[in-house]
Amino acid sequence: MKDxxxxxxxxxxxxxxxxxxxxxxxxxxxxIARVLAHAExxxxxxxxxxxxxxxxxxxxxxxxxxxxxxxxxxxxxxxxPRPTVSDVLIAPPAHPAEVEVVLASLMGNN
Amino acid sequence: xxDPQPPQPVARIAQQDEADLVARAVAGERAAFGILxxxxxxxxxxxxxxxxxxxxxxxxxxxxxxxxxxxxxxxxDARRPFGPWLLRIVANAAxxxxxxxxxxxxxxxxxxxTAGGPRPDTTAERRALNQRLREALxxxxxxxxxxxxxxxxxxxxxxEIAAIIGIPEGTVRSEVFHARRRLRVLLADWKEEA
Numbered sequence: 001m002k003d004x005x006x007x008x009x010x011x012x013x014x015x016x017x018x019x020x021x022x023x024x025x026x027x028x029x030x031x032i033a034r035v036l037a038h039a040e041x042x043x044x045x046x047x048x049x050x051x052x053x054x055x056x057x058x059x060x061x062x063x064x065x066x067x068x069x070x071x072x073x074x075x076x077x078x079x080x081p082r083p084t085v086s087d088v089l090i091a092p093p094a095h096p097a098e099v100e101v102v103l104a105s106l107m108g109n110n
Numbered sequence: 111x112x113d114p115q116p117p118q119p120v121a122r123i124a125q126q127d128e129a130d131l132v133a134r135a136v137a138g139e140r141a142a143f144g145i146l147x148x149x150x151x152x153x154x155x156x157x158x159x160x161x162x163x164x165x166x167x168x169x170x171x172x173x174x175x176x177x178x179x180x181x182x183x184x185x186x187d188a189r190r191p192f193g194p195w196l197l198r199i200v201a202n203a204a205x206x207x208x209x210x211x212x213x214x215x216x217x218x219x220x221x222x223x224t225a226g227g228p229r230p231d232t233t234a235e236r237r238a239l240n241q242r243l244r245e246a247l248x249x250x251x252x253x254x255x256x257x258x259x260x261x262x263x264x265x266x267x268x269x270e271i272a273a274i275i276g277i278p279e280g281t282v283r284s285e286v287f288h289a290r291r292r293l294r295v296l297l298a299d300w301k302e303e304a
Contacts, residue, residue, distance in 0.1 A: 009268070009283075015293060016262035021236070022243035023156040023259065025165045031155065035147050035173050039140065042180050 129188035136183045143183075147176055150193065153264050154200045160259040161204035163248045168204065175203035194266065198274045201256055208252075239300055246296045250289055257282050258289035 025031075134142035154175060159168035179186075179199050186195055247255050256275055260266045261282075268286075272279040 011262045011265055012290060012294075013262075015258075015290065015297065016265075018239070018243060018297060019247070019259060019293070020156065020263045022240035022247070023159045023263065024152070025155050025159060025169065028151055031169055031173070032144075032147055032151050034169075035151070035176050036140070036144055038173065038177055039143060039147075039180055042177050 128192040132183055132186055132188060132192065135180070143180055146192070146196075150176070150196055153193070153197065156263060157197055157200050157256065157259060158204040159244075160247060160255045161201065161252055162208055163244065167207060171204040171207045172200060174207070175200040178203065191270070194270045194274045197260070197266075198276070201274060205252065242296060242300060243293070246293055250292060251285075253277065253281075254285045254289045257285035258293065261286045262290070 128146070131142045131146055135146065151172070154172040155168055158171040158175070159165060162168045162171060175196070179196050182199070186192065247259075250258075253275060257271055260271045260274060261268070266274070268279045268282045271282045275282070277285075
């Protein structure tokens with residue numbers, strides 16, 4: 001075997017081959033058959049199960065958004081209470097000039 | 111020793127068609143999963159054995175990992191190579207198994223190989239070398255074992271190994287360096303004795 005640097009960025013082929021032989025357990029077909037036999041009893045996450053999981057997540061997310069929106073809307077309306085009918089009637093007009101124009105036109109018609 | 115071929119990570123050979131195989135396996139096609147098992151059985155068993163030492167324990171861990179991967183296939187990101195994803199599950203399964211129970215020790219050397227006697231033939235020499243290598247591996251820290259096996263045996267890059275083991279790439283380089291230094295001394299001693 002050559003004496004390559006230990007800090008080499010390339011695989012050491014001779015060492016790799018020796019280790020592969022040392023770790024190779026053999027009987028690959030037996031192992032594969034064993035795994036596949038057990039796999040028959042494993043339930044794979046099918047596409048509908050995946051969709052169902054996403055749907056559950058979606059519903060939960062929508063619920064959170066709805067609750068948050070409700071909370072913020074509630075806070076906004078509580079901060080500015082709605083005026084009563086009497087408040088509206090006695091309140092000064094927002095644009096007095098417009099009222100005068102209307103009155104003038106009514107009186108002019110008469 | 112004959113010139114060995116450079117190791118070819120199975121993930122690099124056919125990443126495109128593996129994404130397709132995974133999609134078919136998720137859709138319930140067991141034959142597609144069978145192809146993945148055939149393709150990765152060897153590397154999964156070797157990686158598990160590097161962690162556990164004992165071949166039977168390693169096979170149990172590799173099997174657990176493959177079945178676990180089957181259940182989690184829908185979580186696999188098809189844009190990434192399949193091999194490192196699977197081997198991370200294998201390495202975790204092997205580590206968990208080693209922590210959970212006292213693992214059977216590495217098989218002892220054959221009496222005929224350790225107690226002198228007639229000169230062992232080539233097969234027996236090979237078996238003894240394999241045994242010595244396994245024992246030398248077992249002396250290394252687990253991370254170091256995994257790093258050198260994934261790099262020199264399986265041909266994965268430092269970056270891929272970093273993703274599999276979950277350590278920085280620089281640490282992988284360092285682990286490979288230290289493991290090689292130890293194993294090369296052992297192989298050189300073996301050659302001198304032979």
